[in-house]
Amino acid sequence: MEHDLGDIRAFIQVVDHGGVSIAATQMSVAKSVLSSRIARLERQLNTKLLHRSSRGVTLTDAGQRFYDRMRDVISRLQEAVDEVADGVEADLQAKLRITAPMTFGTVHLGPKLFAFMRDHPGLDVTLDLNDRYVDILGGGYDLGVRIGRMQDSALMARRIAASRRVLCCSPEYASSHDLPRSVEEIAEHDCICYGNASMAPYWQFQSRQGDGEPQQVVVRGRTHLNNGESMRDAAIAGVGLAALPLFIAASALQDGRLIEVMSETPPVPDAIHAVYPQTRYVSRAVRAVIDMLVAAFDGALSWEDS
Numbered sequence: 448m449e450h451d452l453g454d455i456r457a458f459i460q461v462v463d464h465g466g467v468s469i470a471a472t473q474m475s476v477a478k479s480v481l482s483s484r485i486a487r488l489e490r491q492l493n494t495k496l497l498h499r500s501s502r503g504v505t506l507t508d509a510g511q512r513f514y515d516r517m518r519d520v521i522s523r524l525q526e527a528v529d530e531v532a533d534g535v536e537a538d539l540q541a542k543l544r545i546t547a548p549m550t551f552g553t554v555h556l557g558p559k560l561f562a563f564m565r566d567h568p569g570l571d572v573t574l575d576l577n578d579r580y581v582d583i584l585g586g587g588y589d590l591g592v593r594i595g596r597m598q599d600s601a602l603m604a605r606r607i608a609a610s611r612r613v614l615c616c617s618p619e620y621a622s623s624h625d626l627p628r629s630v631e632e633i634a635e636h637d638c639i640c641y642g643n644a645s646m647a648p649y650w651q652f653q654s655r656q657g658d659g660e661p662q663q664v665v666v667r668g669r670t671h672l673n674n675g676e677s678m679r680d681a682a683i684a685g686v687g688l689a690a691l692p693l694f695i696a697a698s699a700l701q702d703g704r705l706i707e708v709m710s711e712t713p714p715v716p717d718a719i720h721a722v723y724p725q726t727r728y729v730s731r732a733v734r735a736v737i738d739m740l741v742a743a744f745d746g747a748l749s750w751e752d753s
Contacts, residue, residue: 461485464587465585592719603725606720612716615690616689633664636688637668721737
């Protein structure tokens, strides 16, 4: 019996994204169309592939076996198509959903991504900028940009750039407070805390002794914000100390609205990564965007010039 390849692709998309709604959005089709495709495939196979509920879909035992086999088949098919396309230097043709933090996305990622789209008119990109933690798999994203320590083992990651961080405050705050001279003394200050943190707010600083072990301090403060630019603005207003990525604080440090505190013992730096689902094969379009980002941020970083 011949099966529609589109039905099999639809089934894989629904499983990968955990539900019909997200998969339908990703594929730019109506939910009813996607549901009909899955139902037709189940009729042809004469077996139930999915358990459906208000919380999404889960695989039956038969569905799991079929998914494991077909995902590999579809991946190999896409790989073969991409290899041929690479050989003839065909333009990129793909729909991509990308997520990134708000400030980095608007100031640094966006201009580079949009220029890349201009040069590749076959790319259809949805860019979601959000400072909250975003579920790459559950949200149906092909690619994400994350800043910080990588913890999600379900994702592959490629380093784009370093993200140096600084402890800073306004000149007014510095003039009216005894600034900390050690990491321990930071606990005595009003600190501007990141509201999206999943645990009690603590900051880590590089070792003064050079032994590689970070120094850690639990901070307190009356200001909890979920956006880096808002944290910078609160620091400029004199609310307290802030530990900020340099790409957010650089311009304010350069023009004197902020000053660096304890420059000899800076916060532990972060890294900026491109992350994507852990599959056997990564599409040509995703690889091309990641390669572009790595090349774009290689070498001198604009925010390090301050």
